[in-house]
Amino acid sequence: MTTRHIVRTGLALLATGALLTACTTGGDSPTPTGDPDTETRDVTLMLNWTPNAHHAGIYYAQEHGLYEEAGINLTIIEPGADVGADVAVAQGQVEFGISQAESLLPARAQGMDVQAIATLLPVNDSALMGLSTSGLTTDPGSLDGKRYGGYGGSLETEIISELVRCGGGDPATVDFIDIGNVDYLAGLEQDRFDVVWVFGGWDALRAESVRDDVVTIAMSEHLDCIPNWYTPILIGNSAAMEEDPDLARDFLAATSDGYAEVVADPTAGADALLVGAPELDEELARAAVDYYAPRYTVDGSGDGFGVMEEAVWTEFTDFLVGAEMLTDTSPLEGAWTNDHLPAN
Secondary structure, eight states: OOOTTTTHHHHSOOOOOSOOOOOOOOOOOOOOOSOTTSOOEEEEEEOSSSOOGGGHHHHHHHHTTHHHHTTEEEEEEOOOSSOOHHHHHHTTSSSEEEEOHHHHHHHHHTTOOOEEEEESOSSOOEEEEEEGGGTOOSSGGGGTTOEEEEOOOHHHHHHHHHHHHHTTOOGGGOEEEEOOSOOHHHHHHTTSOSEEEEETTTHHHHHHHHOSOEEEEEGGGGTTTSOOOOOSEEEEOHHHHHHOHHHHHHHHHHHHHHHHHHHHOHHHHHHHHHHHOTTSOHHHHHHHHHHHGGGSSTTSSSTTTTOOOHHHHHHHHHHHHHTTSOSSSGGGTTSBOOTTSTTO
16 A cells, blocks of 8 residues: 555545545544543544544544543545545535645635535645656756646646746746656656656655655755645534534533644554554554654644644735635635634
8 A cells, every 4th residue: 555645635636526435534533531421423534635643633532532431433434436535515414524725725615515614734834746866956946847647637836836936947847747647756666757746755665664865855945935724624614513512612621632642652642543543554653653753733732733824825825816716805704714623
């Protein structure tokens, strides 16, 4: 099993469809230790792709009974072949999902009732990755003349063009190649392309563990050129949450506690992730949870998990309009809220 597709779910075209396929569930739940009179509610969470280190706090909360203490019987599933989290949540097929701002906003533009209720990472961990033999360096200007392997999406083109321009290069010299879902490292080694879009804490870690000539350009280091945006994000259906606000609050309270525990003890977080997803490469999973633990919250303390800022949403929405992924900024109205988080 490989998780090289994680970033691509946000860059590919928004999936549509009406059928939901349940792919996997969480492990056996511990005996609840909370109020025995608490009504247990069945809740389904659809991931954005296969389980990975982004989800460690969720699996910790599942493994250690935090959802059960909140009166929630949580089932975790992967997206089906024909439907992703945005569609499933909008159609009421699942209560919550994991998505990303670049697909949630277009989904809302199509009339889907989806709303971001927390971010798993306050700062986007996306990075461009290549090998030094191609001439790529940490300077975004080195993207000039390179072959970028991706999906050919507007967001990819716009982000990379801005990075090249910011580094003093000419975006017109970049060759955008549609490669689909491939093994990124193998493609780089075979000289099929020069650079790909990955998460720093997953594919980049994997590549760096086997080669010493891997180069990454972290997008978070160039926020003077491109916007930050929230990916991945937890989403819900705003109409359903308005009808039952306690469910969203209870779900996020348990989830927040799970991430706080992973921040405090990444080893325990990796243990829980591997219980829930034993198919993962253990070495990579542990390294990735160590990498992300201080990144789940702004100050690395575990406090303030999930909080989103208006300025981040506004700047990114404006960017999508410029990239012609949105015709206007109207999908931003009601697209996100911090109201269900424990601190609110």
